[in-house]
Amino acid sequence: LPMLVDRSWAKLLYKLLSSMMSGTEPHTDREEDYRFLHSMLMEKKLHLLFKVNARLCCNDLVPLIINIRPRSSSLFQLAEELIYQGWREEVKELLALISKPHFQSLLHVHDAVAQRDFEPVLPPIPDDALEDEEDSVKIVSLVKTKEPLGATIKRDTSTGAIVVARIMRGGAADKSGLIHEGDELKEVNGVSLEHRKPKEILPLLVSLTCFLCSVAYIRFKIIPAYSREEMSTTKQKLFVRALFDYDPNQDPSIPCKDAALAFKRGDVLQIVSMEDDTWWQACHLEDSNGGAGLIPSKELHERSFSFTTKQMVLQWTGLRRSFRLGRKSSWAKEAARFRRWSAGVHSSICPPTYIKVIPYHREPKDRHRVVILVGPSGVGVNELKRRLLISDPDRYGVTVPHTTREKRRQESEGVDYHFVSVHMFEELILSHRFIEYGSYRGHYYGTSLDSVHRVMAEGKVCLLDAHPSKIKRVYTSEFKPYVVFVKPPRIEELRLTRRRAKFVCDEEDTNQVRIFSEADFEDMIDLAENMERQYGHLFDKVIVNGDIASAFRELRSDLEKIQEARVQWVPTEWSCSSPTKARRSCSHLPSWI
Numbered sequence: 001l002p003m004l005v006d007r008s009w010a011k012l013l014y015k016l017l018s019s020m021m022s023g024t025e026p027h028t029d030r031e032e033d034y035r036f037l038h039s040m041l042m043e044k045k046l047h048l049l050f051k052v053n054a055r056l057c058c059n060d061l062v063p064l065i066i067n068i069r070p071r072s073s074s075l076f077q078l079a080e081e082l083i084y085q086g087w088r089e090e091v092k093e094l095l096a097l098i099s100k101p102h103f104q105s106l107l108h109v110h111d112a113v114a115q116r117d118f119e120p121v122l123p124p125i126p127d128d129a130l131e132d133e134e135d136s137v138k139i140v141s142l143v144k145t146k147e148p149l150g151a152t153i154k155r156d157t158s159t160g161a162i163v164v165a166r167i168m169r170g171g172a173a174d175k176s177g178l179i180h181e182g183d184e185l186k187e188v189n190g191v192s193l194e195h196r197k198p199k200e201i202l203p204l205l206v207s208l209t210c211f212l213c214s215v216a217y218i219r220f221k222i223i224p225a226y227s228r229e230e231m232s233t234t235k236q237k238l239f240v241r242a243l244f245d246y247d248p249n250q251d252p253s254i255p256c257k258d259a260a261l262a263f264k265r266g267d268v269l270q271i272v273s274m275e276d277d278t279w280w281q282a283c284h285l286e287d288s289n290g291g292a293g294l295i296p297s298k299e300l301h302e303r304s305f306s307f308t309t310k311q312m313v314l315q316w317t318g319l320r321r322s323f324r325l326g327r328k329s330s331w332a333k334e335a336a337r338f339r340r341w342s343a344g345v346h347s348s349i350c351p352p353t354y355i356k357v358i359p360y361h362r363e364p365k366d367r368h369r370v371v372i373l374v375g376p377s378g379v380g381v382n383e384l385k386r387r388l389l390i391s392d393p394d395r396y397g398v399t400v401p402h403t404t405r406e407k408r409r410q411e412s413e414g415v416d417y418h419f420v421s422v423h424m425f426e427e428l429i430l431s432h433r434f435i436e437y438g439s440y441r442g443h444y445y446g447t448s449l450d451s452v453h454r455v456m457a458e459g460k461v462c463l464l465d466a467h468p469s470k471i472k473r474v475y476t477s478e479f480k481p482y483v484v485f486v487k488p489p490r491i492e493e494l495r496l497t498r499r500r501a502k503f504v505c506d507e508e509d510t511n512q513v514r515i516f517s518e519a520d521f522e523d524m525i526d527l528a529e530n531m532e533r534q535y536g537h538l539f540d541k542v543i544v545n546g547d548i549a550s551a552f553r554e555l556r557s558d559l560e561k562i563q564e565a566r567v568q569w570v571p572t573e574w575s576c577s578s579p580t581k582a583r584r585s586c587s588h589l590p591s592w593i
């Protein structure tokens, strides 16, 4: 019976059939009746008749055959006809069934619904409402009275879409059963909600309400949450940012070089298949319509990384003997460095591979992402920060640190430092208000979260420099940090470029400066390698600071691009996964509709 459009009527017939068949004793008449009904129901002509009926009903023309009379009156007529055969058991049973009040009520309700006899009448859905849309789009028409809809909406921070945040139990939306949490609202009465803020949608709904009767006819175009979930399990695209360079020409393990995809650290790739454990298929973001290529899976890259590092350890062991012979003076230092290096290798369990990312649609009014500059001491982090500030003081700002040391004559409170008592500083430590803090010569120094907020609230890009281990503290959707790793160039270039450079070797006494020694350069390179190995997965950009002018140009243009880009790729963990997180990061967004 799937062809039968009028399902309720078909069900009724089925019920009739099953009630006829439900007797415990075998009855040949029943068998015959069943066969008769079955052949009648399977009759092609009857199916056609149902189709014609359905067409006519849809076009609101004269209802035919089955719809000619309401079900309740058809039933009474049927009862009349059957009364003459009242001696048959099955007829008795059927009569008993149809004379039950709840059965009759059911048919009355059916008749009322079938005649679409209810108020208020919803306006028809325009023909073009679903034009060019996917199947997953749903049109929901509601008549809103004085009662609020009982739903809150929010802007999804990762996609920019307006979604239903909460449905209040017992509210109009809940009672309608047509709108659900997580549904994406595409349009309201034909007005697109794209790039809209929740607060702009409220007046839109108010404008649809009649002032006299407070009734509003609202038509939502919705992408239901279930189909969005479906998309996430079946069709959703998985994007990753590569955390290493990959050149198939340098990889002897690739099964087919022509089928491979080369990429650079920082490239966003769309993963199209992860079926194979060792070789995934992916394409570059800008080339998602083109063919996919093979890339090493996470596991494969980790395995080959541990193989390479083992080989390096062996090499180092061999080299150390030559150090003992040729560079006796620096042997002890080399040994210490090797210890540090191998500790670094073994402490970093996993090499950076890929990080799952999602698009972040930045609105012009959104706060700027915090920029964190990291690098080994002396590499030029402060120099680059200083140049950025001078180049555009309206765009960039820096935090004011806290300290417990005495204020000096030329210093001012809130400009050079926030001068606070030890007690106050320790209170701030206990309440986790610092991103980073430490003590130097008996005084505390620290950068607080509030100082970052202050710069952000001024509409500026907050420039922070911190040890990479502290990035975690601000690695949230609130700050959306953009991490730049300032890397030293090769030692030959360091020697050339830093010939005249001097650095402050005593924080307290800024006159205590000295030039870089060969050991400083070596330490800088060692530290940089360690940092990259341990925290490389957090770096968005690596800038090699050889020539300061070109390093600065590269940094400035990169930051400008980031601040102006409409779509940026950020870690998936910044999308509000948990309700608490979502509430915290979207707390300013929910609005009543």
Ligand SMILES: Nc1ncnc2c1ncn2[C@@H]1O[C@H](COP(=O)(O)OP(=O)(O)OP(=O)(O)O)[C@@H](O)[C@H]1O
Binding pocket: 375, 376, 377, 378, 379, 380, 381, 382, 383, 384, 497, 498, 501, 502, 503, 545, 546, 547, 548, 549, 551
């Ligand atoms: N590319 C470069 N070429 C020449 N000199 C440089 C370059 N980069 C930085 N310098 C100089 O090196 C010195 C140290 O730089 P800077 O103070 O910026 O280092 P830093 O990374 O902030 O280290 P620290 O955190 O220890 O202060 C400064 O005198 C700076 O002018």
